[in-house]
Amino acid sequence: MRLEGIGLGHRYGRGDWLFQGVNLSLATGEIVGLAGPSGSGKTTLGRILAGHERPLLGRVTLDGQPCPSKGYHPVQMVLQHPELAVNPRWRIRRVLEESWQPEPAVLEALGIEEQWLERKPVELSGGELQRICIARALGPGTRFLIADEMTTMLDAITQAQVWHAVLEVARARGLGLLVISHDRPLLGRLCQRVIDWEEQIQREYHSP
Amino acid sequence: MVPLLEVRNLQITFTRYTGGLRQHQIKVVDGVDLSVAAGEITAIIGASGSGKSLLAHAILGLLPGNAAMSGKIMYRGEELDARRQEALRGREIAYIPQAVTYLDPTMRVGRQVRLAAGGDRREAADKQRRAFRRYRLGEHVEKLYPFELSGGMARRVLVAAASVSDARLIIADEPTPGLPQAEVREALLQLRELADSGCGVLLITHDIQAALGVADRVVVFYAGSSVETAHAQDFSGDGHLLRHPYSRALWRALPENGFEVLPGAQPQPSDRLEGCLFAPRCAMATAACSKERPEMRHVRGGMVRCYHAT
Numbered sequence: 001m002r003l004e005g006i007g008l009g010h011r012y013g014r015g016d017w018l019f020q021g022v023n024l025s026l027a028t029g030e031i032v033g034l035a036g037p038s039g040s041g042k043t044t045l046g047r048i049l050a051g052h053e054r055p056l057l058g059r060v061t062l063d064g065q066p067c068p069s070k071g072y073h074p075v076q077m078v079l080q081h082p083e084l085a086v087n088p089r090w091r092i093r094r095v096l097e098e099s100w101q102p103e104p105a106v107l108e109a110l111g112i113e114e115q116w117l118e119r120k121p122v123e124l125s126g127g128e129l130q131r132i133c134i135a136r137a138l139g140p141g142t143r144f145l146i147a148d149e150m151t152t153m154l155d156a157i158t159q160a161q162v163w164h165a166v167l168e169v170a171r172a173r174g175l176g177l178l179v180i181s182h183d184r185p186l187l188g189r190l191c192q193r194v195i196d197w198e199e200q201i202q203r204e205y206h207s208p
Numbered sequence: 209m210v211p212l213l214e215v216r217n218l219q220i221t222f223t224r225y226t227g228g229l230r231q232h233q234i235k236v237v238d239g240v241d242l243s244v245a246a247g248e249i250t251a252i253i254g255a256s257g258s259g260k261s262l263l264a265h266a267i268l269g270l271l272p273g274n275a276a277m278s279g280k281i282m283y284r285g286e287e288l289d290a291r292r293q294e295a296l297r298g299r300e301i302a303y304i305p306q307a308v309t310y311l312d313p314t315m316r317v318g319r320q321v322r323l324a325a326g327g328d329r330r331e332a333a334d335k336q337r338r339a340f341r342r343y344r345l346g347e348h349v350e351k352l353y354p355f356e357l358s359g360g361m362a363r364r365v366l367v368a369a370a371s372v373s374d375a376r377l378i379i380a381d382e383p384t385p386g387l388p389q390a391e392v393r394e395a396l397l398q399l400r401e402l403a404d405s406g407c408g409v410l411l412i413t414h415d416i417q418a419a420l421g422v423a424d425r426v427v428v429f430y431a432g433s434s435v436e437t438a439h440a441q442d443f444s445g446d447g448h449l450l451r452h453p454y455s456r457a458l459w460r461a462l463p464e465n466g467f468e469v470l471p472g473a474q475p476q477p478s479d480r481l482e483g484c485l486f487a488p489r490c491a492m493a494t495a496a497c498s499k500e501r502p503e504m505r506h507v508r509g510g511m512v513r514c515y516h517a518t
Contacts, residue, residue, distance in 0.1 A: 037388040111473050125257040155255045155414055156461040160469045182389065185464035 009057030033187035036197030254429030269293030302375035318350025451512035
């Protein structure tokens with residue numbers, strides 16, 4: 001399966017265009033990095049690819065077809081701030097199982113402890129909550145995962161642990177990964193190729 | 209020489225209601241020993257949720273009412289009690305917090321910096337202008353409210369406020385999250401300048417590489433306790449100069465080093481471990497490790513809380 005963004009462009013309100021004419025293509029089984037400074041529209045691009053936001057210009061396709069507008073979206077996204085991505089009134093079990101019922105092996109690989117599931121989101125640290133969000137995004141219907149600064153707030157050991165687990169799942173199921181980060185060494189470790197976001201926007205601006 | 213700041217066996221316990229009138233005590237900081245010397249940057253790194261920010265709050269006297277503290281915090285050789293904390297906070301001891309939310313949202317930032325300078329009005333205004341120039345804040349910024357600043361500008365306002373207050377000790381808690389690389393570098397170099405001018409700086413961060421670039425000494429936290437004090441240059445190569453197995457694991461887990469995984473998770477305060485907090489994940493652990501908590505001891509010019517360190 002191939003996820004493609006064709007001629008994407010977006011801006012908020014009447015502000016400057018964040019980007020215009022951006023093309024991007026990602027196949028299942030591929031791990032691609034997207035590097036660039038903060039505030040340059042990387043997150044917006046991720047949101048558009050995952051269907052959270054409709055692009056003002058261009059379109060997103062899966063194998064040439066428009067993305068499904070109903071049901072489980074095959075492109076899932078994990079955000080930088082997990083506190084903002086979960087319902088604070090739900091228990092963790094409900095947050096997690098809204099998407100699927102992960103096997104114990106997946107939870108263990110991500111370092112999620114059984115007892116967390118009965119707690120409320122405020123009772124977990126940011127790093128613990130992020131692992132729940134990652135497990136939630138790895139449902140059986142997921143074909144592509146967009147990781148937006150997914151481990152920026154984690155310490156190095158937890159970061160390595162989480163990524164090893166995600167790479168394992170991605171390999172086993174042939175997922176496509178788009179890793180958005182400002183951390184070049186991390187992208188170098190994880191990705192088969194890295195897109196330089198600034199270069200990409202610049203090029204599109206200057207091409208006729 | 210007496211260090212500027214010395215923390216000895218600090219422990220912080222929170223009391224929580226667990227339903228009805230039942231109370232529950234959890235010890236979230238359990239054994240922190242460190243010191244900060246004038247003219248030096250001491251960086252604190254470690255796992256998220258290991259009590260790094262609580263230490264800053266304890267030094268400044270900003271812990272919430274349900275927290276109880278034991279151990280000693282000494283400032284310039286004298287105990288830093290609540291009365292001294294209040295007298296010194298914002299004057300000799302400056303705080304550079306994580307976020308803009310620590311600025312007063314209803315006051316123009318120029319005035320906030322002048323208040324931090326204190327003293328004579330004209331002198332304060334003068335100091336504020338000089339600090340704004342030094343930290344690349346245009347004259348118009350004086351008249352802005354915090355919500356009108358970008359993240360980077362807000363951070364520079366906070367540094368400016370700390371620099372005008374004649375601070376001797378600066379506590380910076382994650383001063384660089386979410387900033388572009390160039391600004392991170394600038395922020396840390398500004399801290400370095402403040403240290404070189406004679407201040408002691410305590411830099412709390414989870415960005416190890418950034419911390420190593422400016423720090424003299426590095427304190428590693430794990431599960432609410434300080435496990436090692438190392439020289440910044442001990443973090444190099446495969447980490448064999450580090451004293452504690454957790455420090456080595458942290459170093460080797462960086463993507464630019466080995467990206468190695470250490471299985472397991474940081475223990476929770478509710479686990480109530482008797483012995484070394486790292487023992488359940490440690491390859492060197494022996495029976496003695498899970499019996500009794502090791503004391504901080506001096507090893508090769510640094511300090512370590514481990515029976516096996518050499």
